[in-house]
Amino acid sequence: MYFPFLRGKQNELLALKNLKDAEILSDSIFPVIEPVKYSKQLVNTLKGLLSEGHNMILIMNPSVGTFIEELNDNEQQMDEILKIMSHPSVTIGYHLNSEAALEELPQLVERCSRTLADTAIFHNNQINLDIYEKIFGEFEARYNFIPDQKPLKRRFRNKNGVIFRDAFIKRTPNAEYLNYEVEWFSSDHLDFEDEEFLGFSDYSIVGKEYAESGFGAKAIAIHVIYPDESNNLWIRHFVSDSNENRADQAGKFGEALSKFVEWYDKTESVLINTQGLNELLDCAKNGNYPGLGMLKRYSIKHHLELIGNMLVKV
Template identity: 65%
Template sequence: MYYPFLRGKQHELFALRDLNEAGILTEGIIPIIEPVKYSTQLVNTLNGLLNSNRHVIVIMNPSVGTFVDDLIENEEQLEEVLEIMNHSHTIIGYHLESDKALDELPQIVERCGGGLENVAIFHNDLRNLITYDQLFGELEAQFNFIPDETPFRRRFANNNGIVLKDSFEKRTPNAEYLNHEDEWFSAEHLYHEEEGFIGFADYSIVGEEYTESGFGAKAVAIHILYPDNQNHLRIRHFVSDSNENRADQAGKFGEALEKFIEWYNENSSPTINTQGLNELLACHHNGNFPGLGMLKRFSIKHHMELIGNILVRV
């Protein structure tokens, strides 16, 4: 199983919505959403997934954003979210950050329905394993998302563990990707089961670092995942060349897109022919600049559909 970790930002939510509505979000994918704020897009996306009989993990104590404050300040929004959380296919996600979880998590579970054994715990500090053991006793959480660290791997191998890795090497500024056009991404989809884990997780092509909003960059980069001849995942970066200033974002996109088209014509295959890539191809055919937010959406959609295609084959 694959668990893509997405912040509840507009284009990440729309990427999920598009894949779900197109019927190409495979059963081997359970999305994780860490809401950064309340929005109608968040509610509509979650309801769309649930109405399609899909499972989804929603983190109820996000580490970033204003989601909790939004719900505290608006009773109607709180009730709307609680109704979603009480759905049988919604899984409560929780960052285990301190011993306040001893009081807070049972309260969240009670309001959202279910039991502790149905919770997805996100671990980040070994010292909090004492709190985890106090909470769960002889039980285990339904999912334990852990960093790629040996002590965590030993503790949760064969105990509902899932390694959550930031496989995307973020480089600043974007022009730096010109020096790293093709990079390793991951092989967790091949080895997680034999290592005792029930799935694998990552932050897609966005990365773990959270930023509130984007802005025009001097260089435009398109990030595309693909499998190599051993079925390992690699990522290819297609970067504009006229990167002296932030002017002419459409022109920069066109430069990066031409590089993608050249690569695609040489590497096209049924596995990588996804809706996200077809939308990029349509931009080239129509001479259209969709905007940087849409470019992000295309890449996320491609990533999730590609993983789904690969899991069917593994």
């Protein structure tokens, strides 16, 4: 099972919605959504996924953004989210990062009309493991997301553990990717069962680092995940060349896109024939620049569809 961790920003939500609407969101994809702010797009996306029978995890104490503050200031919005959280296909996500969880988590579960068995706990490190034991006693959360640390891996192996990594190496500025055209991404989709975990999770091609909004970059980079002959995953970066200033974003995109098209035409794997990459190819055919937000959406859609296809294949 793949648990992509997506911050609830517009293009991440729309990537899920587009795949759902096209009926290509695999049942092996179990999205984790950490909402950074309340929006109608968030609510509509969640309701749309639930109406199609998709499971999800919604984090109710986000580590970034203004979501909690907005809900606390608006009773109607709070009631709307709590109603969604009461749905049996929704699992309550919670960052276990302080002793406040001893009181806060049981109260949150009660407000959502659920039980502690309906939770997904995100462990930052083993320091707070004793808090988990105090809350759950002899029971377990439905899912335990853990970093690659031996004490946590030993504790949750074969006990609904999900290995959680940031597989995307963020480089700043984007022009740095010219020095790292191809990089290792992950083999967790091949290894998680052998390591006795229920599933695996990452931040897709976005990475853990959070930014409230984007802006025109000196260099535009297209990030594409692809499998090698052994089905290990690699990431390839296609980067513009005219990177002296922020002028002509469309031209920069065209430079990166031409590199992607040349690579795609030489790559034979049917697994990369995804909706997201086909939308990039359409940009090349039509000569249009969709904007950085859409570019991010295409890459996320490709990644989710690719992983869904590979979990069936392997």
